[in-house]
Amino acid sequence: MEVRRSARRRRTVSAYREGDVTVVLIPARMSAAEEKRWVTVMLDKLAAQESRRRLGDDELSARAAQLSAQYLGGRAIPRTVRWVTNQNSRWGSCTPAEGSIRLSHRLQGMPEYVVDYVLLHELAHLLVPGHGPDFWKLLESYPRTERARGYLEGVVAAARLPHPPTAREE
């Protein structure tokens, strides 16, 4: 990651990938604290654009299989994984009896690590119902659990919605 300051920039911040390097352009007179904040915002925004581009409806199942293999020893095997638009108060849901997982379309456009977290969360419910210690233990190996939860809480706070539980069944 590389931050470039530009004297010509007065207010706008932008970011893009240049090969392996992520470049964030900021106004020259921005403070260090503002820089830090904006870099986080722009990295999330960039990741969100990429997740929108990459994760279509068809790719969700493949993504689920990959996450299950990587973090759950491949033990969670959903029968169906799909986006739904009728789920506005929760990010994801899972019906273990049917092996079905549904993700809210509101996640589309969020950073990829957030979508992955919700998907992994629902996959873990195929193995452990509820949110006891056994459940969270399953998510321990995913390094961005806390960050993703923080991101989603921020979204909820911003929208002033009630906290959406990622419930096991509808």
Ligand SMILES: [Zn+2]
């Ligand atoms: Zn849950």
